[in-house]
Amino acid sequence: MTETNLRFPPGFLWGSATAAYQIEGAAREDGRTPSIWDTFSHTPGKVLGGDTGDVAVDHYHRWRDDVRLMADLGLSAYRFSVSWTRVQPTGRGPAVQRGLDFYRALVDALLEHGIQPMVTLYHWDLPQELETGGGWPERETALRFAEYAGLVGAALGDRVELWTTLNEPWCSAFLGYGAGVHAPGRTDPVAALRAAHHLNLAHGLGAAALREHLPARARIGVSLNPSAVRPLTASPADHDARRRIDALANRIFTGPMLHGAYDDDLFADTAPLTDWSFNRDGDAAAAHHPLGFLGVNYYAPAVVSAGPGTPTGEPSPWPGADGHVTFHQAPGELTAMDWPVDPTGLTDLLLGYAAEAPGLPLYVTENGAAYDDKPGEDGRVHDPDRIRYVHSHLSALHRAIEAGADVRGYFLWSLLDNFEWAYGYSKRFGAVYVDYETQARTPKSSARWYAGVAAGGELPLEVALEPGGF
Numbered sequence: 166m167t168e169t170n171l172r173f174p175p176g177f178l179w180g181s182a183t184a185a186y187q188i189e190g191a192a193r194e195d196g197r198t199p200s201i202w203d204t205f206s207h208t209p210g211k212v213l214g215g216d217t218g219d220v221a222v223d224h225y226h227r228w229r230d231d232v233r234l235m236a237d238l239g240l241s242a243y244r245f246s247v248s249w250t251r252v253q254p255t256g257r258g259p260a261v262q263r264g265l266d267f268y269r270a271l272v273d274a275l276l277e278h279g280i281q282p283m284v285t286l287y288h289w290d291l292p293q294e295l296e297t298g299g300g301w302p303e304r305e306t307a308l309r310f311a312e313y314a315g316l317v318g319a320a321l322g323d324r325v326e327l328w329t330t331l332n333e334p335w336c337s338a339f340l341g342y343g344a345g346v347h348a349p350g351r352t353d354p355v356a357a358l359r360a361a362h363h364l365n366l367a368h369g370l371g372a373a374a375l376r377e378h379l380p381a382r383a384r385i386g387v388s389l390n391p392s393a394v395r396p397l398t399a400s401p402a403d404h405d406a407r408r409r410i411d412a413l414a415n416r417i418f419t420g421p422m423l424h425g426a427y428d429d430d431l432f433a434d435t436a437p438l439t440d441w442s443f444n445r446d447g448d449a450a451a452a453h454h455p456l457g458f459l460g461v462n463y464y465a466p467a468v469v470s471a472g473p474g475t476p477t478g479e480p481s482p483w484p485g486a487d488g489h490v491t492f493h494q495a496p497g498e499l500t501a502m503d504w505p506v507d508p509t510g511l512t513d514l515l516l517g518y519a520a521e522a523p524g525l526p527l528y529v530t531e532n533g534a535a536y537d538d539k540p541g542e543d544g545r546v547h548d549p550d551r552i553r554y555v556h557s558h559l560s561a562l563h564r565a566i567e568a569g570a571d572v573r574g575y576f577l578w579s580l581l582d583n584f585e586w587a588y589g590y591s592k593r594f595g596a597v598y599v600d601y602e603t604q605a606r607t608p609k610s611s612a613r614w615y616a617g618v619a620a621g622g623e624l625p626l627e628v629a630l631e632p633g634g635f
């Protein structure tokens with residue numbers, strides 16, 4: 166490597182990330198019961214092609230091979246989520262030992278290979294029984310989450326040092342209960358706001374319950390998907406559209422979690438819908454459990470201008486913003502998700518949080534891209550677009566470090582091709598290709614490229630695609 170390479174700090178974690186419902190399969194084994202994603206994916210018309218996570222990539226049976234794969238790639242960290250209904254099938258009461266044993270064995274195998282586990286307690290798979298009882302719009306669900314967090318903490322707290330409570334609560338609340346494109350598929354703007362509030366509360370209560378089982382050195386964080394939202398023009402009206410989306414996408418969570426309070430403009434914007442009386446005294450303070458780090462998930466920036474936005478009556482993930490905000494495609498090449506490639510949003514977000522929460526360590530807990538990967542005639546899977554995507558985002562991350570952000574690791578989404586929620590298996594995000602017929606795993610060029618970066622702890626300035634591919 167040359168001296169012009171970008172060096173990352175010592176101890177920087179080179180990870181990959183997955184989520185239980187997207188990879189595990191074994192949906193009805195060992196006492197696991199349906200989560201809202203089982204119900205949703207089995208509801209005709211909700212997921213492309215009628216795909217479900219029943220089998221997924223069979224990680225529940227192939228986890229040893231998958232850990233070995235990570236070890237072969239030289240990864241230093243792995244972020245995965247615990248399936249709530251594998252551990253606590255009804256969302257209340259005692260834990261199922263077989264469920265906990267699965268995750269203990271996984272963690273032990275990771276540690277044996279020198280791979281640091283980061284456990285996500287909740288990556289969208291609410292026990293169906295809790296949804297039937299009202300789901301995230303109801304306060305009770307936050308209390309149930311705290312109990313579950315304590316159970317997982319008691320089982321894994323002696324061996325896991327990095328924890329995130331929730332993954333992307335914005336998606337849980339606003340895609341799940343507002344737009345209805347994610348489980349549980351409800352389209353009620355007030356339910357979405359109530360869900361967001363109870364997710365904040367769940368984060369705080371869950372972190373407190375978890376903390377009781379952890380040694381002092383362990384850190385509890387949360388993975389948000391903050392919107393790097395930009396105004397289309399410099400006009401005051403476009404700036405106000407940006408402010409509204411910043412409130413609904415970002416500050417609705419970082420307000421309570423980082424500062425112990427919601428911002429008044431969020432209440433004002435949503436006042437036509439709700440008086441927020443579900444926000445009881447002390448809730449925002451409870452959500453303000455001291456964070457050990459903030460996890461940032463980043464894929465693409467957003468561009469907004471003033472109104473009119475979603476036509477009235479169409480389900481929207483932006484309660485209170487309809488009629489005020491129009492979304493525009495940000496410039497840039499598109500991935501297979503039609504998401505523009507623009508790494509500058511990542512630098513902006515990391516520097517923004519470094520300034521907003523001085524001293525708080527940051528991790529990029531997800532970043533990656535889907536492309537239409539296919540094995541070539543040589544049986545290998547060449548994905549130069551993904552290499553370029555990851556290279557440009559690691560460069561953007563490095564720029565944030567150079568400008569003073571304390572970023573301690575990067576988790577590539579995803580280790581394996583997997584069940585991409587409402588898109589089913591049609592979108593491949595993996596560094597490792599999965600043949601869904603045989604479950605065979607084939608590292609793509611990007612996996613080998615990423616392994617090289619992880620091994621050296623430094624990034625070449627330019628992407629040099631080896632002749633013949635990596």
Ligand code: FCB
Pocket residue numbers: 184187332333336390462531578585586594
């Ligand atoms: C994120 C999710 C993750 C995956 C990626 C592509 O929003 O957290 O599970 O679907 O997007």
